[in-house]
Amino acid sequence: xxxxxxxxxxxxxxxxxxxxxxxxxxxxxxxxxxxxxxxxxxxxxxxxxxxxxxxxxxxxxxxxxxxxxxxxxxxxxxxxxxxxxxxxxxxxxxxxxxxxxxxxxxxxxxxxxxxxxxxxxxxxxxxxxxxxxxxxxxxxxxxxxxxxxxxxxxxxxxxxxxxxxxxxxxxxxxxxxxxxxxxxxxxxxxxxxxxxxxxxxxxxxxxxxxxxxxxxxxxxxxxxxxxxxxxxxxxxxxxxxxxxxxxxxxxxxxxxxxxxxxxxxxxxxxxxxxxxxxxxxxxxxxxxxxxxxxxxxxxxxxxxxxxxxxxxxxxxxxxxxxxxxxxxxxxxxxxxxxxxxxxxxxxxxxxxxxxxxxxxxxxxxxxxxxxxxxxxxxxxxxxxxxxxxxxxxxxxxxxxxxxxxxxxxxxxxxxxxxxxxxxxxxxxxxxxxxxxxxxxxxxxxxxxxxxxxx
Amino acid sequence: xxxxxxxxxxxxxxxxxxxxxxxxxxxxxxxxxxxxxxxxxxxxxxxxxxxxxxxxxxxxxxxxxxxxxxxxxxxxxxxxxxxxxxxxxxxxxxxxxxxxxxxxxxxxxxxxxxxxxxxxxxxxxxxxxxxxxxxxxxxxxxxxxxxxxxxxxxxxxxxxxxxxxxxxxxxxxxxxxxxxxxxxxxxxxxxxxxxxxxxxxxxxxxxxxxxxxxxxxxxxxxxxxxxxxxxxxxxxxxxxxxxxxxxxxxxxxxxxxxxxxxxxxxxxxxxxxxxxxxxxxxxxxxxxxxxxxxxxxxxxxxxxxxxxxxxxxxxxxxxxxxxxxxxxxxxxxxxxxxxxxxxxxxxxxxxxxxxxxxxxxxxxxxxxxxxxxxxxxxxxxxxxxxxxxxxxxxxxxxxxxxxxxxxxxxxxxxxxxxxxxxxxxxxxxxxxxxxxxxxxxxxxxxxxxxxxxxxxxxxxxxxxxxxxxxxxxxxxxxxxxxxxxxxxxxxxxxxxxxxxxxxxxxxxxxxxxxxxxxxxxxxxxxxxxxxxxxx
Numbered sequence: 005x006x007x008x009x010x011x012x013x014x015x016x017x018x019x020x021x022x023x024x025x026x027x028x029x030x031x032x033x034x035x036x037x038x039x040x041x042x043x044x045x046x047x048x049x050x051x052x053x054x055x056x057x058x059x060x061x062x063x064x065x066x067x068x069x070x071x072x073x074x075x076x077x078x079x080x081x082x083x084x085x086x087x088x089x090x091x092x093x094x095x096x097x098x099x100x101x102x103x104x105x106x107x108x109x110x111x112x113x114x115x116x117x118x119x120x121x122x123x124x125x126x127x128x129x130x131x132x133x134x135x136x137x138x139x140x141x142x143x144x145x146x147x148x149x150x151x152x153x154x155x156x157x158x159x160x161x162x163x164x165x166x167x168x169x170x171x172x173x174x175x176x177x178x179x180x181x182x183x184x185x186x187x188x189x190x191x192x193x194x195x196x197x198x199x200x201x202x203x204x205x206x207x208x209x210x211x212x213x214x215x216x217x218x219x220x221x222x223x224x225x226x227x228x229x230x231x232x233x234x235x236x237x238x239x240x241x242x243x244x245x246x247x248x249x250x251x252x253x254x255x256x257x258x259x260x261x262x263x264x265x266x267x268x269x270x271x272x273x274x275x276x277x278x279x280x281x282x283x284x285x286x287x288x289x290x291x292x293x294x295x296x297x298x299x300x301x302x303x304x305x306x307x308x309x310x311x312x313x314x315x316x317x318x319x320x321x322x323x324x325x326x327x328x329x330x331x332x333x334x335x336x337x338x339x340x341x342x343x344x345x346x347x348x349x350x351x352x353x354x355x356x357x358x359x360x361x362x363x364x365x366x367x368x369x370x371x372x373x374x375x376x377x378x379x380x381x382x383x384x385x386x387x388x389x390x391x392x393x394x395x396x397x398x399x400x401x402x403x404x405x406x407x408x409x410x411x412x413x414x415x416x417x418x419x420x421x422x423x424x425x426x427x428x429x430x431x432x433x434x435x436x437x438x439x440x441x442x443x444x445x446x447x448x449x450x451x452x453x454x455x456x457x458x
Numbered sequence: 459x460x461x462x463x464x465x466x467x468x469x470x471x472x473x474x475x476x477x478x479x480x481x482x483x484x485x486x487x488x489x490x491x492x493x494x495x496x497x498x499x500x501x502x503x504x505x506x507x508x509x510x511x512x513x514x515x516x517x518x519x520x521x522x523x524x525x526x527x528x529x530x531x532x533x534x535x536x537x538x539x540x541x542x543x544x545x546x547x548x549x550x551x552x553x554x555x556x557x558x559x560x561x562x563x564x565x566x567x568x569x570x571x572x573x574x575x576x577x578x579x580x581x582x583x584x585x586x587x588x589x590x591x592x593x594x595x596x597x598x599x600x601x602x603x604x605x606x607x608x609x610x611x612x613x614x615x616x617x618x619x620x621x622x623x624x625x626x627x628x629x630x631x632x633x634x635x636x637x638x639x640x641x642x643x644x645x646x647x648x649x650x651x652x653x654x655x656x657x658x659x660x661x662x663x664x665x666x667x668x669x670x671x672x673x674x675x676x677x678x679x680x681x682x683x684x685x686x687x688x689x690x691x692x693x694x695x696x697x698x699x700x701x702x703x704x705x706x707x708x709x710x711x712x713x714x715x716x717x718x719x720x721x722x723x724x725x726x727x728x729x730x731x732x733x734x735x736x737x738x739x740x741x742x743x744x745x746x747x748x749x750x751x752x753x754x755x756x757x758x759x760x761x762x763x764x765x766x767x768x769x770x771x772x773x774x775x776x777x778x779x780x781x782x783x784x785x786x787x788x789x790x791x792x793x794x795x796x797x798x799x800x801x802x803x804x805x806x807x808x809x810x811x812x813x814x815x816x817x818x819x820x821x822x823x824x825x826x827x828x829x830x831x832x833x834x835x836x837x838x839x840x841x842x843x844x845x846x847x848x849x850x851x852x853x854x855x856x857x858x859x860x861x862x863x864x865x866x867x868x869x870x871x872x873x874x875x876x877x878x879x880x881x882x883x884x885x886x887x888x889x890x891x892x893x894x895x896x897x898x899x900x901x902x903x904x905x906x907x908x909x910x911x912x913x914x915x916x917x918x919x920x921x922x923x924x925x926x927x928x929x930x931x932x933x934x935x936x937x938x939x940x941x942x943x944x945x946x947x948x949x950x951x952x953x954x955x956x957x958x959x960x961x962x963x964x965x966x967x968x969x970x971x972x973x974x975x976x977x978x979x980x981x982x983x984x985x986x987x988x989x990x991x992x993x
Binding site: 005006007008050051052053110121122123126127130131132133283284286287288289290291292293294297300 | 661663664666667668669670671675678679682683686687688689690691693694695697698700701704778782783807808810838840841842844847848
């Protein structure tokens with residue numbers, strides 16, 4: 005077996021608490037499908053037959069009851085539950101399932117919506133015998149107005165600096181702005197080996213990683229690393245150019261393995277070699293290929309640890325971890341699958357004006373003289389007469405009384421919008437009731453108990 | 459090249475025909491009989507010529523034995539077909555039976571149809587299709603290998619079906635896996651339209667699923683490395699192939715009710731076609747595969763699985779040791795005798811063997827300098843230059859366009875080979891025959907270094923018949939921010955040709971240094987015969 009897929013679905017959605025208050029992030033509906041359906045669909049399309057899903061008990065319960073998951077996902081899902089207290093990072097979760105992993109692993113985050121040709125990432129992993137291969141894309145600008153946002157946009161979040169070589173495939177440098185106190189410093193050894201480096205800041209990390217099995221063994225021994233993106237990836241990128249790896253003192257270090265020194269971690273990395281290493285060496289020596297030119301070193305500068313990245317030029321790649329991303333992906337979701345926009349069980353009266361870019365969920369009831377443009381309507385929603393819904397996302401089980409006007413808003417599940425209400429750029433929380441004839445603009449309407457949560 | 463095919467319409471006189479083909483001596487009586495038959499046939503032939511025109515309309519022409527072969531062209535062919543089919547002038551005609559006459563009529567009809575089909579003039583005349591030759595000859599059944607018939611749609615369909623049928627055994631009947639067919643890319647130059655031309659940006663892995671469960675991951679990795687050029691060079695490719703096979707054998711388990719010797723060979727077949735689709739197999743790889751298959755089939759059935767597997771692994775190790783590592787040492791030893799102090803040696807491209815020889819000679823304190831000749835688009839000479847300079851050898855670097863300028867300084871030319879063909883021709887990187895030609899003109903000795911495992915039983919006299927077309931986009935270069943050939947596909951009359959190999963005639967090669975010693979080029983068939991006898 006070549007690769008095992010692992011789906012990380014235990015995240016809390018800390019940057020969109022208003023939405024995830026009642027619904028855990030993996031089950032948030034995007035285009036009327038739960039969010040985690042998208043990466044699962046990607047894996048299934050590519051040919052995976054089994055996926056290990058790491059999630060919480062709550063999500064597991066919802067998964068088994070959700071009518072969408074069962075028929076659509078034909079793969080075998082091996083669900084592993086972890087505690088919900090949020091202490092476990094992604095790397096900790098991988099350590100938790102270490103016993104199940106037998107080969108190299110493909111880690112996907114549940115909030116990734118993309119149409120990338122996955123073979124591009126995996127080919128980098130295979131062809132160069134890489135330790136790590138990941139996927140990135142230039143960040144989209146989010147254009148929709150976000151409900152509840154007062155004033156201008158917040159300052160940009162901390163940027164990521166990513167350094168790649170000339171070909172745009174080898175990862176040379178990765179650091180977050182938060183970790184750089186004085187400025188960006190790059191080791192001379194890296195500059196000597198790769199004199200031309202492109203440093204990019206506007207990239208979005210898709211959180212899709214191909215990792216070698218040895219990395220997981222290394223993780224199992226090093227309990228200090230708790231997050232893949234935050235700690236493991238920068239560590240591996242740095243380790244590519246570390247002197248210890250290329251040193252032939254492997255045998256000495258192996259004795260120290262049992263000692264719990266802080267640098268005990270380096271030993272594991274050195275074991276990135278396969279059987280028949282001399283044959284591979286022979287093939288590489290006899291091959292007239294080099295990945296760089298201009299200096300005297302052999303291919304890959306003799307390094308065994310290599311990290312590669314595939315940067316997508318075009319195509320979709322979204323990470324749904326903020327409200328803005330959520331709204332944008334809802335707009336684009338219909339393009340990702342060919343299901344008809346209007347579900348077969350929805351009851352739509354004939355005098356309703358529906359734009360072609362709207363999605364209506366199952367068992368909806370839409371009455372006369374309604375106008376639905378660029379919106380997503382969830383399952384079992386009732387929309388009465390003379391309602392205008394524009395640019396909005398309406399989740400499941402919502403009731404919208406007559407004469408409402410909803411623009412640019414997000415209405416969460418089981419909410420009730422009273423008659424004649426006028427909502428512009430609002431976010432209505434779970435199970436809330438909006439009184440009739442209400443006029444709200446740019447507000448976040450949530451329950452008082454939610455307000456108490458910090 | 460002897461006609462191995464037995465003609466259709468075999469008659470009683472077949473025995474004599476066979477004997478004649480094998481070139482054995484005939485007795486006096488047989489010779490007399492043959493002379494009489496010849497006279498008879500001439501008379502019959504005159505009669506047939508009259509009837510043929512009448513019957514050609516009535517007789518349906520069945521697609522006879524020469525199935526995928528192209529109809530011969532009486533029309534002027536693009537490439538003059540070298541008569542590699544030696545037609546002994548004295549070949550007598552066995553008695554004409556009904557079947558013989560049918561076959562001749564068919565041949566004539568096909569040639570007539572071909573001359574009508576002038577629109578298909580893109581097909582180069584198939585070599586060895588001496589159907590244009592006088593119809594006195596028995597129509598010979600000659601099959602062209604499929605990989606040089608890419609422009610024939612029937613052949614492509616057959617190939618697709620064959621790939622389909624190569625299910626890996628052991629997968630359940632419901633899962634019908636087929637090795638996908640890699641599609642050709644771009645407009646091909648008409649002379650080479652019978653060969654495949656793939657694009658590096660469309661790897662075969664696009665069409666197989668991730669994770670690859672049906673093709674062993676080591677083989678997928680190898681195929682990717684081949685198609686992207688990460689493993690290039692005859693020796694490197696063979697070593698990498700054997701390494702991958704070692705992993706396959708290690709992970710192999712015999713299914714119940716099967717024998718390892720038969721099942722493992724069947725398992726390897728789809729892997730080999732997969733690798734072939736990624737990049738056409740080289741001669742050295744072909745020989746290695748033949749060796750492995752032979753070893754596997756020779757495993758006695760009483761061996762347990764573990765024993766058999768370890769035996770195979772040891773065999774592979776031994777093959778590499780003997781044929782690549784030790785052979786390189788032996789060749790280096792012989793070549794060092796040929797390198798004297800003060801020599802100026804010219805090398806072309808990056809041949810692992812030649813580099814090894816030069817480094818060894820340098821260690822043995824010979825004083826020489828090297829001129830590295832390089833050519834686009836691969837520019838492999840840069841890699842050779844790096845390896846030699848790293849050892850401390852003083853080198854000069856020129857492009858192939860300057861070779862006649864630099865040759866007066868050169869005392870010897872060392873060339874590497876991709877394969878040595880049975881008629882003494884050397885198949886090597888494109889440009890090698892140019893270097894050999896110019897060297898001959900300057901009277902500079904040309905020495906080819908080649909291990910015996912690269913000797914191949916194929917025969918070729920030109921570079922058109924069987925070659926490899928690399929990605930044409932490699933020829934596109936950006937200078938000063940402008941890429942002139944960027945939209946070459948939109949120009950209908952433009953074709954980019956990126957050949958990989960060419961053949962050098964034995965007249966230009968003075969000596970071949972192999973691990974069996976230093977032999978002239980024409981002794982290659984002898985070596986092959988000796989090797990076959992050994993096995």
